[in-house]
Amino acid sequence: MNKEHTYREDELVLLLKQRDAQAFGYLYDHYAASLNGIICSFVTDEQYALDALQECFVKIWNQVQAYDASKGRLFTWLAAVARNTAIDMLRSRNWKNTQQHRELSGAAHTIPATSGWNMDTIGLRGAVKNLREEYRQVIELAYFEGMSHSDIAAETGMPVGTVKTRLRAALIELRKFIK
Numbered sequence: 001m002n003k004e005h006t007y008r009e010d011e012l013v014l015l016l017k018q019r020d021a022q023a024f025g026y027l028y029d030h031y032a033a034s035l036n037g038i039i040c041s042f043v044t045d046e047q048y049a050l051d052a053l054q055e056c057f058v059k060i061w062n063q064v065q066a067y068d069a070s071k072g073r074l075f076t077w078l079a080a081v082a083r084n085t086a087i088d089m090l091r092s093r094n095w096k097n098t099q100q101h102r103e104l105s106g107a108a109h110t111i112p113a114t115s116g117w118n119m120d121t122i123g124l125r126g127a128v129k130n131l132r133e134e135y136r137q138v139i140e141l142a143y144f145e146g147m148s149h150s151d152i153a154a155e156t157g158m159p160v161g162t163v164k165t166r167l168r169a170a171l172i173e174l175r176k177f178i179k
Contacts, residue, residue, distance in 0.1 A: 009074050016064045028057060031075070035082040042086035049086075056085040127174055135170035138163055 007015070007026060015023035036053050043049045059081050067077050128139050141147045141155060149167075153160045 010069065013064075013067060013069065013074055016060075017067075024061060027060070031078055032057075034075070035078060038079055038082040039086045042083070043089055048089060052086050052089045053082075055089070056082045059085060131170055131173055134166055135173060138166045139170045139174070142167055 005022075005026070007023065012023055012027065016027065032053065035056055036049065039052045039056065040046075040049045043052050060078065063081070067074065071077075125144075128136055131139065137156065138152055141152045142149075147155065149160050149163050152158070152163045156163070158166075
């Protein structure tokens with residue numbers, strides 16, 4: 001009968017810092033479920049949560065030298081890495097774009113056919129073409145390219161406040177064309 005080796009916390013940390021693959025396997029086997037639970041409290045999509053868990057363990061492997069036992073227990077540090085990884089994923093541009101596309105594709109199926117809106121002939125792009133150039137630019141970047149206010153500011157060289165002001169003004173103008 002093959003008995004699994006168990007580690008005291010200080011032994012496990014020492015072996016992890018020495019890049020011991022067996023200790024890392026033990027860490028994964030004993031902590032993955034808990035860390036996944038932490039990640040899932042932030043990232044609700046199961047596939048993205050699994051990606052975040054994998055990224056979390058990569059960070060643990062690469063940053064284990066930063067763990068300091070005098071500042072807290074190993075699990076507390078692992079939980080912080082998992083939490084930060086989940087938050088980083090939620091803040092990433094790729095995640096935001098994926099969620100926006102998912103929301104839009106789901107929303108398209110919820111609009112009743114009798115609502116009076118013909119999505120094919122609404123002409124939103126045509127309405128945007130009628131806007132002044134500075135409004136058209138920010139609308140296209142924000143809504144057609146999926147860029148955030150700060151991304152638009154970086155792309156165009158405008159201050160973030162100017163981007164927000166132009167977006168608001170552009171939306172007010174668009175309402176006039178759509179009504």
